[in-house]
Amino acid sequence: MSSGSESVFARYFYPVAFAGVGVATVVITNIVSRRPAISGIQKHIISLGTGAVLGEMFYNRQKRITAERDAVIRHYIQLHPEDFPELEPKKYKEIFEPWLPIR
Template sequence: MAQVPQLPTEPLELLTNKGLIEPPYINKFWGPAIVGSLMFIGTCVSNWALRRPMLSGIQRHIVFTIAGGFFGKYVDDYRTDYLAERDAVLRDYIRLHCDDFPEIKRIKYAELFEPWYPIR
């Protein structure tokens, strides 16, 4: 049988990852691939607007696609750093004000559901 990971009961454990959740492998390349693709498409559209063949000036396509990939990687790294800093601030606040965050009580589904009576 599959083992279910134990859910955290303390508020501070909610913001920590103990290796239970790993992001998919594609997440590393998602941002750069999207921005690079948009830059490639943007270069094709600019060629179309100037009434040139879509793939003419292939060096522009290559340069803008690579630049878009680097920009996407930069934005992705900036977002990751921002979210890590935000989580660190939240963890510190919870650690300093532990009285405001009581322990989480585990509830079973049987306690949540009310009895069901069919209306006929």
Template sequence: MSSVKVNDPLELLANKGNREPPFLTAIWNPLIGTVAGFGVVMFANWGFRKPVFAGIQKHIAFALIGGAAGTFFDGKRNEYAAKRDAVLRHYIELHPDDFPKTDRKKYSDVLESWVPVR
């Protein structure tokens, strides 16, 4: 018989390195910022009735600015998430009675048996 695993609320907020983030997580915001910066210049050129790739130096500059903004906002989001997790972890440590450790349940234990009606 398998052993029953106990879910600890603090374990949910701890990063033990057992979960690897997806590949695009690290580059998603800088990539979107770069594409948006490049697209803004293309849209402005189109609005002024110029060729969309005219003034390639503006495309490069705005792509760099957009990438930097994406990196900045990605760092700010990570700081916010770290602070939020620290506050939640601290609250759980101060109020252990409100967050009891529970036994892990499987779907087969929770769901009722299903019989198809034909």
């Protein structure tokens, strides 16, 4: 499901973020309970894995939703080509505003 033009940051953001939130939750729970922050390492490992799986599921859901939305838009454009005429490429002088230096 991964595309070649996608950055590493965009691909792994949700799994890493969800895993980090899971571990942070366990650490905060330990601190509030007046235990050492790293005690119960099994909880940290389980929350890390659970967070990564949930983040991957969220990432896949987002990809599926955006792919479906893009397919609907592409289909609409194919059915109504008169609403989307081909545009001629603009020249740079049409894009940029004149530059007036202020001194």
